[in-house]
Amino acid sequence: MRGQWMRAIGNRLRHNLTTRLILLLVLALMVITGINDYTRLVSEREQLVMQTREDERIFAETLALAVRYNLRRGRTTEELEGLLEEIVARPGLAAVVIYDPDAGVVARTLASGSEVPTPDELVRRSLTQREAVSAVADSPSGRILRYVQPFRWPGGRVGAIEVQQTLREMERQFRRAVRTTIISRLLVLALFVLSIVILTRWNIARPIRALIAAARAVGRGDLAQRIEVPRQDEIGDLAAEFNRMAENLQAANAELVRQAEERLRLEQEVQQTQKLATVGMLAAEVAHEIGTPLNVISGRAEVLDRVVPRDHPERRNLDVILSQAERIKGIIRALLDYTRPRRPTLRPEPILPIVGRVASLLMERSQRRGVRLHLELPIGLPSVMADPEHLQQVFLNLVLNALDASEKGGTVRITAGPDPDLPSDGRAGILRGKADVPTLAIHVIDGGKGLSAEDLNHVFEPFFSTKGRGQGTGLGLAIAEEIVRAHRGEIEMLSIPGKGTEVIVRIPLADASPAPTPQQAVQHGR
Amino acid sequence: MARQRRSILVVDDDAEMRALLLDVLRNEGYDVVEAKDGTEAVLALRARAFDLILMDKNMPGPSGLDLLPGFRRVCPDSQVILMTAFGDVPSYMEAVEKGAAEYLFKPFRMEELRAAIAKALQFDAQSRP
Numbered sequence: 001m002r003g004q005w006m007r008a009i010g011n012r013l014r015h016n017l018t019t020r021l022i023l024l025l026v027l028a029l030m031v032i033t034g035i036n037d038y039t040r041l042v043s044e045r046e047q048l049v050m051q052t053r054e055d056e057r058i059f060a061e062t063l064a065l066a067v068r069y070n071l072r073r074g075r076t077t078e079e080l081e082g083l084l085e086e087i088v089a090r091p092g093l094a095a096v097v098i099y100d101p102d103a104g105v106v107a108r109t110l111a112s113g114s115e116v117p118t119p120d121e122l123v124r125r126s127l128t129q130r131e132a133v134s135a136v137a138d139s140p141s142g143r144i145l146r147y148v149q150p151f152r153w154p155g156g157r158v159g160a161i162e163v164q165q166t167l168r169e170m171e172r173q174f175r176r177a178v179r180t181t182i183i184s185r186l187l188v189l190a191l192f193v194l195s196i197v198i199l200t201r202w203n204i205a206r207p208i209r210a211l212i213a214a215a216r217a218v219g220r221g222d223l224a225q226r227i228e229v230p231r232q233d234e235i236g237d238l239a240a241e242f243n244r245m246a247e248n249l250q251a252a253n254a255e256l257v258r259q260a261e262e263r264l265r266l267e268q269e270v271q272q273t274q275k276l277a278t279v280g281m282l283a284a285e286v287a288h289e290i291g292t293p294l295n296v297i298s299g300r301a302e303v304l305d306r307v308v309p310r311d312h313p314e315r316r317n318l319d320v321i322l323s324q325a326e327r328i329k330g331i332i333r334a335l336l337d338y339t340r341p342r343r344p345t346l347r348p349e350p351i352l353p354i355v356g357r358v359a360s361l362l363m364e365r366s367q368r369r370g371v372r373l374h375l376e377l378p379i380g381l382p383s384v385m386a387d388p389e390h391l392q393q394v395f396l397n398l399v400l401n402a403l404d405a406s407e408k409g410g411t412v413r414i415t416a417g418p419d420p421d422l423p424s425d426g427r428a429g430i431l432r433g434k435a436d437v438p439t440l441a442i443h444v445i446d447g448g449k450g451l452s453a454e455d456l457n458h459v460f461e462p463f464f465s466t467k468g469r470g471q472g473t474g475l476g477l478a479i480a481e482e483i484v485r486a487h488r489g490e491i492e493m494l495s496i497p498g499k500g501t502e503v504i505v506r507i508p509l510a511d512a513s514p515a516p517t518p519q520q521a522v523q524h525g526r
Numbered sequence: 527m528a529r530q531r532r533s534i535l536v537v538d539d540d541a542e543m544r545a546l547l548l549d550v551l552r553n554e555g556y557d558v559v560e561a562k563d564g565t566e567a568v569l570a571l572r573a574r575a576f577d578l579i580l581m582d583k584n585m586p587g588p589s590g591l592d593l594l595p596g597f598r599r600v601c602p603d604s605q606v607i608l609m610t611a612f613g614d615v616p617s618y619m620e621a622v623e624k625g626a627a628e629y630l631f632k633p634f635r636m637e638e639l640r641a642a643i644a645k646a647l648q649f650d651a652q653s654r655p
Contacts, residue, residue, distance in 0.1 A: 292538075329612070
């Protein structure tokens with residue numbers, strides 16, 4: 001039970017700042033005031049004793065004068081005692097004794113309950129040394145102060161008068177002083193503790209508890225948490241700093257979420273485009289393969305159509321063949337239309353955000369692969385006529401290829417400039433598309449394994465891939481080529497086996513006058 | 527038929543397609559010769575000139591697009607119509623660049639074929655002095 005209590009207090013001391021602070025301050029206060037009070041009380045007590053002694057001295061001297069006078073007048077012991085009897089009514093007086101020069105008791109008077117004093121060392125010393133002495137002595141009725149005053153005895157010798165005063169009254173006073181001191185100290189302490197408790201609770205503990213609660217909430221992920229502390233002091237600063245931190249965290253978090261969503265959206269878009277492109281390529285293959293036989297069927301049917309009369313009994317069979325061939329054609333056309341990537345909407349666009357988004361999208365992947373991704377586009381590049389989303393797809397495919405081709409520790413660079421980066425000797429190249437207006441060239445360069453001249457001839461063909469089985473769709477460059485062509489630009493690939501590959505995309509500048517293209521006629525005309 | 531007998535070289539690796547085109551075009555009154563690939567086409571062009579070459583784009587060996595520049599150089603008077611699968615837009619662009627007069631997406635209707643040939647030959651007739 002007691003141990004539990006102690007443990008509870010120990011816990012409180014360990015975990016509660018206020019308790020610790022209060023205990024420390026109270027201890028310090030108690031030590032300081034205790035020492036102060038103790039010395040003050042001790043000196044007060046001395047003062048009291050001295051005062052009593054002084055009182056006694058005056059009393060004894062006066063009394064000595066009176067006794068001497070009476071002795072000189074030849075009064076008897078009885079008469080002296082009668083005199084003393086009158087005097088002894090003084091409060092606190094325990095006894096008055098008159099000694100003759102031989103330390104014999106001449107007369108005495110006693111307060112009730114007092115012990116009979118006997119001439120002792122103190123009295124003898126006073127008589128021989130002829131000076132007043134005093135001492136504190138214990139008696140059954142409490143402590144007493146003895147005062148022995150010598151006086152001239154008739155006949156030239158020295159007698160003495162002893163006054164015994166009880167210290168009861170003085171001690172009662174002293175105890176009262178101690179009591180009031182203690183009570184007032186306790187009161188001060190209580191007030192002190194109370195004010196500290198209130199002060200710390202309001203000024204420190206409460207705001208700190210609010211801070212802790214808010215920090216916990218932030219730790220749990222509730223980043224909208226803020227603290228209301230309308231104060232100018234350090235705690236107010238701390239709260240403001242905390243709020244600022246939470247705000248920054250929230251902003252950073254929102255930015256991360258936004259980036260993640262953006263990345264997800266882009267990735268889904270890329271996947272969707274690639275899926276559609278795959279289906280589109282397959283559809284094109286199918287269209288290609290069945291185009292000729294379908295043409296033969298419909299062609300033969302058309303030949304028959306011209307010679308078989310309208311009222312011929314087999315006319316219906318022929319009509320069905322004709323219409324069904326037409327139907328197959330419609331299905332292929334619809335499939336191709338559906339899967340063909342939508343036409344780019346070209347408008348003047350700066351190249352930096354397009355390439356920058358691709359770089360930020362692939363930064364994580366490149367880090368994972370241990371490949372550095374360097375974006376080295378100078379400021380102030382002219383704008384190009386582009387569909388940002390389409391062009392983004394081009395660079396996405398190119399940089400993905402470059403990353404895949406690079407060894408760990410390699411570098412993929414994206415630059416813009418007029419000249420190829422690879423040395424002119426020993427490189428093979430392939431150029432697709434044709435740009436007949438001024439262009440901006442963007443280079444994607446890797447120091448990877450490179451491609452042989454033979455492979456280079458096939459890279460832009462659909463389903464051609466130098467990556468391992470199942471790693472590439474073999475469509476990336478085919479799609480890139482299609483998009484670049486739709487931009488009326490060109491794409492060139494230069495490579496040296498073992499040294500690296502450079503892909504140059506040339507996109508017409510925004511201020512170059514666009515030449516009419518036959519493409520629209522094809523897409524709408526047929 | 528008032529117009530003179532014009533000659534056409536049909537180049538296609540698909541025998542049935544060749545047979546169809548031959549039937550249709552001969553029926554139209556053209557002088558038609560067939561070739562099943564680039565090699566045969568080159569041989570035929572060495573032997574004589576044609577007003578028109580109707581050529582498939584996709585063939586084993588050199589494709590129609592590969593052959594096109596050479597044909598244009600060797601016999602600039604011959605018009606070329608290329609045939610390819612439906613929706614093959616990039617090939618169309620390249621074919622136009624390389625000087626094909628017309629382009630047909632398979633499957634095409636015989637009327638389309640007739641119209642394309644008529645257009646190519648008319649163009650040919652106009653451009654000739």
